[in-house]
């Protein structure tokens with residue numbers, strides 16, 4: 001029987017990124033479960049019903065397995081020790097005016113890393129603000145492409161899930177750091193204002209030029225990798241003593257499948273690796289442009305066959 005199962009494969013990216021997209025293979029079925037579960041009555045998951053209605057069988061069995069797994073999150077990267085420590089700072093050279101506009105926007109927003117020595121609390125404040133912003137582009141991109149698919153009545157060719165997964169990943173960064181610091185009302189007001197401005201600006205820009213937006217995110221993630229690298233270096237140099245013995249919050253241990261004795265440093269390594277993945281992905285999306293199929297998506301047995309993308 002002709003299989004329509006899709007696999008992700010990357011020929012030109014680093015190992016963590018490759019693994020990330022390979023794991024994304026199961027996102028579609030899992031998202032189906034997420035959206036269907038609350039709509040189904042308890043009886044729908046009973047095995048006798050499954051036997052009576054074969055077309056429900058596969059989904060219901062999967063729901064039961066899904067419930068047992070107790071994991072509601074979209075698939076994301078779990079890194080090996082080597083992958084965590086192999087992350088490099090990189091910078092993409094400008095190739096077009098899109099790139100210059102995108103980089104100019106990053107510079108204008110002054111999101112670059114700071115050279116000042118910062119305390120633990122200052123780092124947390126910076127992380128929380130940046131992550132509250134970083135969760136916007138993936139959601140806007142995914143939403144925009146979803147809407148475009150609806151109004152143009154054309155397929156998306158594999159971008160939407162990937163972008164939504166990125167947004168969730170950034171939100172988990174934020175939730176992790178919020179376990180360590182609860183912002184006050186002024187900070188929350190700044191986040192509210194920042195989100196209002198950035199969401200609308202990014203959304204309008206995405207309608208005009210998705211290419212600039214993905215390049216912008218690529219450059220933003222370059223800065224994020226630098227920021228987290230600098231923080232890890234400060235930690236290793238003993239400049240952040242409170243974090244040397246700070247255990248990782250449970251939410252982070254669960255999300256990245258860290259060991260029970262994981263520490264703050266393990267979180268910083270995992271977040272940095274995520275940012276490096278976003279960096280490579282968004283630069284590649286900007287390279288191929290919005291009308292190309294997801295460059296990371298190919299059919300396992302029929303590479304290059306356009307029909308491989310027919311379900312997206």
Ligand SMILES: [Fe+2]
Nearest residue numbers: 131134170173
């Ligand atoms: Fe992040």
Ligand SMILES: [Fe+2]
Nearest residue numbers: 134221275278
């Ligand atoms: Fe990121």
